[in-house]
Amino acid sequence: MVDRVLRGRRGGDTGFWISKPGYDVKTATIMQMAFTSDAITPQLVAKGTTSISPAYASFGAGSGIAGSRMSSTTISYGRTISPPPLVASIATASSWRLPLNLQTSQLGYLWNSWHTYVFEKYWGNPNILDKIYGRDVQMSSEPGSTIGNANEVSNEWCSARFTADVGTTSVVFRANHSTTLYIKYLILEA
Amino acid sequence: MFITYSADTGEIRSTISGPEESYGALLTAQGETWLFAPDVLSLDPSTSYVNVETRKIVEKQSLPVSVDRLTFNAGSEGGAVISGIPVGARISIMCGDTMQYSGVADEPDMRLTSPVAAIYQVTIAAERFLPWHCEVVAE
Numbered sequence: 001m002v003d004r005v006l007r008g009r010r011g012g013d014t015g016f017w018i019s020k021p022g023y024d025v026k027t028a029t030i031m032q033m034a035f036t037s038d039a040i041t042p043q044l045v046a047k048g049t050t051s052i053s054p055a056y057a058s059f060g061a062g063s064g065i066a067g068s069r070m071s072s073t074t075i076s077y078g079r080t081i082s083p084p085p086l087v088a089s090i091a092t093a094s095s096w097r098l099p100l101n102l103q104t105s106q107l108g109y110l111w112n113s114w115h116t117y118v119f120e121k122y123w124g125n126p127n128i129l130d131k132i133y134g135r136d137v138q139m140s141s142e143p144g145s146t147i148g149n150a151n152e153v154s155n156e157w158c159s160a161r162f163t164a165d166v167g168t169t170s171v172v173f174r175a176n177h178s179t180t181l182y183i184k185y186l187i188l189e190a
Numbered sequence: 191m192f193i194t195y196s197a198d199t200g201e202i203r204s205t206i207s208g209p210e211e212s213y214g215a216l217l218t219a220q221g222e223t224w225l226f227a228p229d230v231l232s233l234d235p236s237t238s239y240v241n242v243e244t245r246k247i248v249e250k251q252s253l254p255v256s257v258d259r260l261t262f263n264a265g266s267e268g269g270a271v272i273s274g275i276p277v278g279a280r281i282s283i284m285c286g287d288t289m290q291y292s293g294v295a296d297e298p299d300m301r302l303t304s305p306v307a308a309i310y311q312v313t314i315a316a317e318r319f320l321p322w323h324c325e326v327v328a329e
Contacts, residue, residue: 046206046207046209047208048191048192048204048205048207049205050205051201051202051203051236075204075206076220078212179315179321180236180315182235
């Protein structure tokens with residue numbers, strides 16, 4: 001029978017340990033422990049919900065189109081945390097549709113690289129000109145190909161619906177979206 | 191919980207739980223309008239706003255918008271009439287994945303017509319109200 005519970009000093013450390021069955025708590029490695037107070041417990045920095053209104057920009061004639069520009073919001077930690085904390089976040093919006101063919105700040109990730117904007121490539125029916133990202137977007141002639149312009153849309157196109165840019169004093173959420181976006185976030189310091 | 195909101199409309203921008211009360215000084219320095227609600231554990235910004243005069247949290251009400259019919263004949267001049275739209279509200283009309291219209295209401299009534307058969311999703315959003323949605327079919 002080995003000792004499995006220890007409170008007090010273990011080597012040069014003071015704490016509380018429980019080893020897994022069959023392992024002596026005095027000599028067990030971290031992987032042989034069921035519990036150890038050596039483990040760092042993440043501390044809550046902040047949690048909550050933040051909203052981002054869509055940014056509008058003119059799209060030829062008429063009023064602005066929601067989501068045609070990137071918008072962002074910033075949550076400050078209230079102190080400096082270095083290295084930066086862990087940020088977990090989920091976002092919901094009733095519409096993420098992105099207007100295309102605008103040379104504005106778009107959050108587009110295409111074929112292993114970021115693009116500031118995305119073109120709609122007219123393939124098949126050139127009369128389709130909706131300029132809106134969605135099911136009707138025109139694909140390039142080959143899945144994932146980049147013919148002539150690296151920004152054209154392909155089968156492989158995917159959008160970063162939102163990003164969390166984590167710094168040492170704040171986190172900036174950025175997104176393109178057509179309706180108000182709500183982001184639930186959790187910021188933990190390890 | 192800290193709550194940041196628009197000083198004009200009361201729309202809630204963010205809820206922040208965790209920081210100490212001194213965090214408010216940072217928000218003030220950042221130009222935020224905020225209140226501290228120590229008894230509020232969770233708050234959904236999509237369904238609440240802050241009354242900017244009383245600084246109380248208020249639940250959003252439904253928009254008093256109505257539509258006179260959910261189906262109409264494509265190609266007809268009648269269409270469907272949406273009434274009670276607050277001036278200044280944001281209107282968006284989608285057909286499938288395509289945005290057909292996005293704009294600001296300048297009058298309370300809007301007539302929706304269609305030259306072809308289609309299904310339209312209409313969304314009207316106004317500050318201090320829950321968004322209003324409906325699906326109108328042109329047959």
